[in-house]
Amino acid sequence: MQTASADDAKGLAVVAFIDQLRAAREKNQSLLCVGLDVDPRLAPPHVVNRDDWITEFNRGIIEATQDLVCAYKPNLAFYESQGNAGWQALKATVEMVSDEVPVIADAKRGDIGNTAEAYASALFDFFKFDAATVSPYLGEDSLTPFLEREDRGILVLCKTSNPGSGDLQDVLCLAADDRMIPLWELVAERVVSWNTRGNCGMVVGATYPAILERIRAIAPEMPLLIPGIGPQAGDLQASVTAGMPQDASLIMINASRQVLYASRGEDWREAARATALELRDSINQACAGVMEIM
């Protein structure tokens, strides 16, 4: 996984996502990724009333939690639904996070040829995200423009946390050697084969710990982004146990609404910090139950 540092378009030395993630984990003693899913219906009303509320809300959350996380993960849907203001606030948000903490675009993009190139350019050159989530449905060539960016993290959807994820992902498929395996397992094997530059990871929901354990066995050294604890009710201890790699820097446990909307009052920043701290410590405690890592 140790990708070398690469030079970005400006000629500046940039740190590979995986190294940045490890450094943030080390510095903040944290495997918590905070999902910056801004929602005007859930944020404190006195903040939402401001013109530039998305940027200011994120600034408050980031300032309150930046020393407690290993990564941030804005989901682009929430910004797109806020129109031009959302789009501009997303760019401002990526910029305001310290260089020491990686920012993951939860974009789930997947398109072909020159279109995939344009998406990679939007996420990595315009917004300057350190990593992005992508969908595997269109195949390897659709991901090439992402995979080629060896300093960025490419997190491929494998088994998602939603109840309907089984509609396609659990269907049994004919794999090499005549094995019948679920589609998520076939995807995990494909991602391992696509990972020639060591910059891939996978997204695996906390809601399916047994599947998480199997995916970890297929990809022992790949970073796994694990959403679905909290409102989606995944079991934290089970997820940590199942997802734990040899080196614990390689899981990111995501929480979004729990942290962001811990309070809708004047104390929203303090409440977000308290929740993030509690989650960070719970994750570390769950890790300690598996092995000594921190």
Add this chain to the structure above:
Amino acid sequence: MQTASADDAKGLAVVAFIDQLRAAREKNQSLLCVGLDVDPRLAPPHVVNRDDWITEFNRGIIEATQDLVCAYKPNLAFYESQGNAGWQALKATVEMVSDEVPVIADAKRGDIGNTAEAYASALFDFFKFDAATVSPYLGEDSLTPFLEREDRGILVLCKTSNPGSGDLQDVLCLAADDRMIPLWELVAERVVSWNTRGNCGMVVGATYPAILERIRAIAPEMPLLIPGIGPQAGDLQASVTAGMPQDASLIMINASRQVLYASRGEDWREAARATALELRDSINQACAGVMEIM
């Protein structure tokens, strides 16, 4: 397929996508969809030099072709890669198309729960697209916020036109009744079952006419968006023959670069019109070879 007209958020009567598509086909005698994939490397340099070039380029293309198409289809990747200017130009572009011609967001979105809702809201409420492409990988519940918009067209990726589409889409899967069928076929069957509001369609590449024919058999009355003629070298006659439904209003043959970048000189609008006219007539001729429709 005959969905009733619904009222949008403003209380205005809106025409369902499928009716709008049929009316545009009828009026313009066309099954041609023009993909508005703006690319500064391919557009006429004297246009790209302008500050608001994306909007002005699209205005030129739309004015030159609006009476020759059944739909427009901007792919969001190209707008996102142009930053804030691209985002704003995309909104201006959707607005400048006549209400008589539907505009399809080629977005290939797919996410879960409240995130999927936010994407649907971005595309249908903020941008006011008439239809959108979506990815099936996350399952039915991920598409619910789209499927519920019964006046909009929901075009699900089934078999894409790229060479790597087979990586997952061609894998043999165990379907109901112990049949072993490719994943694209399983997806086509799922989409038929998800189509309870009659607003679904599918995306099927022109590069695989035999697959197109099979999908048409599974979904005889569903609109099919067919990209992949032209630079991707799909065979127009084979695609039309394979995709032809009982009622020819239900295929959209997409062309993008061929039309948009027919000339990089001062005559770019005229060249785009000439190419669109030629394509429209070729498609109609291919149709005439199958059945009398126009």
